Amino acid sequence: MKRLLLPTLPLLALLAACGAEKEERAKPIPEAGFIVVKTERVPLAIELAGRTSAYETSEVRPQVSGLIKQRLFTEGTLVRAGQTLYTIDPSLYRAAAAEARANLASAQAARVAAAARAERYRPLANIEAVSKQDLSDAQATAGQAAAQVAQTRAALETANVNLRFTRVPAPISGRIGRSLATVGALVTSGQTDPLTTIQRLDPMFVDIQQSSADLLALRRSLAAGGVVPSSATVRLKLEDGSDYALPGRVEFAEPVVDTTTGSVTLRATFPNPNGLLLPGMYVRAQLSQATATDAILVPQAGVSRDPQGHATLLLVGPGNKAVSRAVRTERTVGDKWLVTGGLKPGERVIVEGLGRIKAGQVIRPVPAGSPPRPAPAKATDAKPQGR
Template sequence: MLLAACGSGGEAQQKGGGSGGGRGGDGRPKAVGFVTLQTSAVPVTVELAARTVAFQSSEVRPQVAGVIQRRFFTEGSFVRQGQPLYQIDPSLYRAAANEARAGVANAQATFEAARVRADRFRPLAEAEAISRQDYTDAVATQRQARAQIDLNRAQLDTARTNLRFTTVPAPISGRIGRSLFTVGALVSTSQADPLATIQQLDPMFVDIQQSAADLLALRRNLASGGVTPASTTVRLKLEDGSDYGRTGTVEFAEVVVDQATGTVTLRARFPNPDGLLLPGMFVRAVFSQAVQQNAFLVPQAAVQRDPRGSATLFVVGAGNKAEQRTVDATRTVGANWVVTKGLKPGDRIITQGLADLKPGAPIAPVPAGTPQRVVPPSPEEMKKMQAQGQGKAGGGR
């Protein structure tokens, strides 16, 4: 009967002429349901726009000029680092390598002749059979021949490197896109377009955009001690609204603010073994940046708004009377308001029987969700009800 009065208190007051808000028509205190509050740590969860980015991306470019003779890969396939992708005509570079090799051999022969000449001049110079200048010139010629060998060997290394560059390898492992050049095309080191692009898709980066103002407010709260840092776990919502089955972690945050958008980029890393995430997808990132300490979770049914927009609620006051309080409730978590000011641990918040409830009204508090108990009327109440029924019947004659 106590809970039955939660829904019928106002009607009984109108019919029975009760003395004030909160009492039923029979003068009994209005029954209300309450919950007892305790402080808890509430995560500060945000949902922000984000975009997927390849973990690694590399453009395949030629390092020598020439005509493409062959292509060794299938577009869209997975390639491994070092795998040959293109073959550029090596004829000119092979000839240059052979020429450099011959130059090395020629320099070695010149050096050998200069060395023998210097060795022969040495005893003659000591015996003063020749001038010392002739011996000095012979030694200098020997050193020049040695330097020429080193120069020709460097030219040979360059020629061999260019010859090796005629086979274009994959710079990284990943999924290769379409080929922008076909067999027979002339390519060069200064061309604007790459031959192809390789992207590594597992793992995958997700760039999250957050307002600089929100990030500044968060850092101030962390500095004041009102909140503590949360874990770096991130969940994703895909473009179709479904949840991505795997979680990621925040790697870092940019140290600059984008002048065009006023946002800061946070980068998260996600596993992508199935290849479901593709570069350039728009997603929503959901994660907790901090944990708000000593907050109260109040059921939304208990919180009301006054004409000024302030959040108010009723608590069970002293003497079992309704007490109205103004609280600070700025956000929700599930079916509850997060209240940070205006309450203290142990407060009993009224969540049921709020209809026509006024401050200071006497109430009969019971725990919220208590099942109703139907009690039959006493013999005295039955006699009173029969007498009232007979009086009404006589008045109508």
């Protein structure tokens, strides 16, 4: 039996090798959809937390003391600058103004009499009908009377100002809050508690917090080149996850770092015509502080991770073979990776058919998005029978 089997072993091995080679030739070459790498300008967007605040805020306080007689506004409505909000009992201030007017009239009459006396003494002093001292005294009295007129006129102006302050006006235009004082309440000049608060809500401020480390990295990348400053346009995402329709603009960045949070405050301004934004709302601000001038973007579907977490991708190599390449990915931009190392413009990255392709395998490269090629018809082994 051994003598019979030994000559047949080489024949069996040859038949198996031929079958494997035939099967390899029959296996179809997989298609690989690729994209051609190119450089482009890409805004580097970031998302930061922020809080809204009123564009202007004014606490209304009385400038004279007295009892509140009227409240002339509706809480929560819009008021305009100069509109009267409260009236304070003006009785004492009206009387003080009347007294000041009377004092002014008296001082003016005394000035006229003193000036006339001084004028009459001047020719008499020249003929020595009166002494020089009497003339000097008359002129001094006329000067004192003129000064008294100026003093009483200033007192009248002060009295009128205090009388005008009995009508408490709105310092700014905006939406007024609730009243913290009622009719009949006693208020005093210079009190610490405000009567009410007015806030201007169109436009609105948004104070955005950015870590000082990120700001330092941004400045270094700008200094190193390849990145240029972007426009200051900002978009908002509200607390419920919805997008705010109107864009804003960064106005300035504070030149100091908050020692408690280690962050820098960026202030942006947003139009708020419908009053959707209210002071104190938590928002997410989306903005681009820099633009990469020679960025390379690769679809996320074309990038995978090895067991160490390094980013890799497959390229169309020489001889239409798939070549694995390690690359450096910095961040995502939409549905793509920003590749900062390992790729050059003009190289072909495989992004379709990756499940059927391995590194070193022969492939049929086609542009990504091409329609699939129809499968070839199977050849028949049957031979035509001759007559």
